Amino acid sequence: MIEVVNLSKTFRVLEGKTGFVGAVKNLFSRDYRYVDAVRDISFTVKQGEMLGLIGPNGAGKSTTIKMLSGILMPTSGKALVNGIEPYKNRQENAMKVSVVFGQRTKLWWDLPCYESFELHRVMYRIPEKIYKQNLDEFMEFLELEEFWSRPVRQLSLGQRMRAEISVSLLHNPEVIYLDEPTIGMDAVAKERIRQFLINTNKSRNVTLIITSHDMADIEKLCSRVIIIDHGQIVYEGDFDEIRHRYGRERTMVVEFGEEYPEIELPYGTVIKDEGLKKSIQFLREQGTAIDLITTLGKKYVIKDVSIQEAEIESIIREIYEHGM
Amino acid sequence: MANFVTVFRLAYMNLRTQMEYRLSFFIWLGIKVLSYGSEYLIVWMVLDRFKGIGSWSIPEVIVLWAILQLSYTLAAPFLFHSAGKLEQHIVRGSLDYFLVQPIHPLANLIARNFSWTYSSQQLMSAVVLVIALNASGFDWSLPKVCFLLLTILGGISFYAFTFLFGGALNFRMIHGGRSIGGNIRWLMDLTQYPIGIYPKQLQAFLTFVVPAAMINYYPAVYLLDKQVELFHPSLPLISPLVEIALGQIGIRLFTKGLEWYQSGGG
Amino acid sequence: MAGVIGTFRTYTTFTLYFLKTRFVYRASFWINLGFSFLFLLMQVYLWKALLGAGTFTDTTASEMITYVVLAGVIRNFVGSGAAYAIEDRLLSGDIVFDFIRPLSFRVQMLLNDLGSAFSSFLLQSAPLLAGALLFVGVNPPPSLLHFLGFVLLTLGGLIISFYTSYIIGLVAFYTMKAEYIDWLVSTISSFLSGRYLPFWLYPGWLRAIAELAPFKLMFYTPISVYMGRTPLSELPEALLTMVVWILILVTVEFMLWKKTTNRLVVQGG
DSSP states (O other): OEEEEEEEEEEEEEEOOOHHHHHHHHHHOOEEEEEEEEEEEEEEEOTTOEEEEEOSTTSSHHHHHHHHHTSSOOSEEEEEETTBOTTTSHHHHHTTEEEEETTSOOSOTTSBHHHHHHHHHHHTTOOHHHHHHHHHHHHHHHTGGGGTTSBGGGSOHHHHHHHHHHHHHTTOOSEEEEESTTTTOOHHHHHHHHHHHHHHHHHHOOEEEEEOSOHHHHHHHOSEEEEEETTEEEEEEEHHHHHHHHOOEEEEEEEESSOOSOOOOSSOEEEEEETTEEEEEEEGGGOOHHHHHHHHHHHSOEEEEEEEEOOHHHHHHHHHHHOO | OHHHHHHHHHHHHHHHHHHHSHHHHHHHHHHHHHHHHHHHHHHHHHHHHHTSBTTBOHHHHHHHHHHHHHHHHHHHHHHTTTGGGHHHHHHHTHHHHHHTSSSOHHHHHHHHTOOOTTHHHHHHHHHHHHHHHHHTTOOOOHHHHHHHHHHHHHHHHHHHHHHHHHHHHHHHOOOSSOOHHHHHHHHTTSTTSOGGGSOHHHHHIIIIISTTHHHHHHHHHHHTTOOOOOSOTTHHHHHHHHHHHHHHHHHHHHHHHHHHHHTTOO | OHHHHHHHHHHHHHHHHHHHHHHHOHHHHHHHHHHHHHHHHHHHHHHHHHHTTOOOSSOOHHHHHHHHHHHHHHHHHOOOOHHHHHHHHHHHTTHHHHHSSSSOHHHHHHHHHHHHHHHHIIIIIHHHHHHHHHHSOOOOOSSHHHHHHHHHHHHHHHHHHHHHHHHHHHHHHHSSOHHHHHHHHHHHHHHHTTSSSOGGGSOHHHHHHHHHSGGGGTTHHHHHHHHTSSOGGGHHHHHHHHHHHHHHHHHHHHHHHHHHHHHHHHHTO
């Protein structure tokens, strides 16, 4: 179980001065300003839960994850991961958790994939039986055979992430933190990873804490979501509720067959007019996309349609502006 | 115990990696031999012209130089690419992963970045040292040889200190140009000459502020039975001990720097 | 005319950029300066100890000290990163963008170097020189002409340093990493340039080799002119040597460049 109590993190940031005179001044004295990256957040996570941590860039998600995994020390407050304060008892905590940073690899770049697995086995003192058991399972599900002997630098992003997550689960951690695990991956690869995570969570009761900008990741994986903005928890709860309550706006991009100067809409407004292509925004409660397109199709020639869901950024902005 | 196994595994993987890049390995080896040779050439040219420095004959000056070289080539394989290039690791983000792995980050860093290309220089330095000692009339008695080993250990510790201290500061600031550790090592290009030729204040600086002279000069005074003026007669014998202590301090400073990094600096 | 002004503006922009980035690293600026001066002091005392006795007639202590100071001053701003820049550019293929820019990559890098040298001179060499003039003794040049010769030759040395590095970067494209060649050439050229010791301390055979290479123009030749070791009568010859070497390097670079870019364009990067 993870307990976060009044966790805060303030960074001291150098204030750069502008201009040449400022640069000279910089030589002799420095100005700092304080940035509150995380402000007094509290929440709990039950063992085996899959929690999504979302928010715009710079909201404090990564900082929170770093404190939970023991990389950063909080300015105040505390975090308890199964009774241990991770930033105080780093090595003890390390044996029981795992972190995956989507944009950096912990695998050994120049050596064949399996070497990184062997290293993990030694480093975490994994008993032979458990190692073999886990490895067989991961091998099968994620088809690691494909690239087992290839140097990590030669792997595609999808392959690398499969290896990355497998390695991270070899020692049966109680908690695994995933920071943007599917970033840059194609849809098929993403789905495979998601499925793997769901299975692993079910079979091993591993607690998963995920940050991602991909709404689909969060939607498919997480039962609970915490939205962070400007270092504070802005929403905590069910994902469905967010979507229905706050993901109200939808945008439809319609490519018309002719350039119509004006469009008659049953609902919604044209927010962008690019001649043949027009972006129409409407609210969920006003009607469905299908109805809209059918109605339009009766009056106008339509070549193509695409529908954009409201982005996390705009949902969060909305939540933050209008509150719960 | 388990940590030792991990450290060796890391060093093994590191070796395998360096062997993968065979061409690179041998080129670096060659470059290092060339560098080393050129440093030797400079010292030799100066000494040859001036037939010694002050009261120190040519072989005696070479002893001073060789002690430094041997110490460096024994310390650098562990620390040059790890603590010495800390900035790169921080920028690449690998340090964060080290903080979430169950072995000490410094051990992790060192084992992964151990350099195997110093062996030729180690050998050459050792050979040069032995030859120069002989030519200086070193008496190879047991106490003296033991002290010699202690001296080398002290030298390694001091170089380790410069790398670790520089690394610790690296946590605190981004660098332009040389780090403090790098600066100290640069200065040591000139402590290979007997510091007795420098004015008293400079000698004091090199003894009490940046004790580089304690690696070679003072121990050599004892090893070679030199009659020179000293700030204190005990200096030759306590020098290696001071250096070893500094090595320990270096490790502690690095760990402190790590803690600072953890509290969000950088 | 517009081209000249544009070039000048670019040049000053590069310089200011370097000045600004250097200033950001405040503590290390002062520390580096302190150590630089310390290093200089130690060299001065070393030579005083070696020569103070006055038994060597081919050089005096004050001469060596002057040499050491000037070498320290030049060392701070000579040196080029062009090899790595061009290596990066070629490997990534970004070089094609430079084909359509108003300033060729070569000129950009040269301006970079000059700007960097200028800012290094202001920030590192000038304070060092000031300290040396105040606390150490530096011999003045015998005449203004000597000094002008010194300045011209130093500039030539900068250009030679740049082209050498640039050529290394081009050669690296065909062979191995620029880092290796750069290390190799740096080690060798540090001898042949007189960076640490003046030629008059070299054994005959080494001096002969050094005289044949272009690297001497980075350190030894300019300083020797400054000190009057090279009499005014030989100055034109030194300047001519400088020009000839620059022309040679420019030509070599140009031919290599053509070959490399042709290969790139044909192979598609």
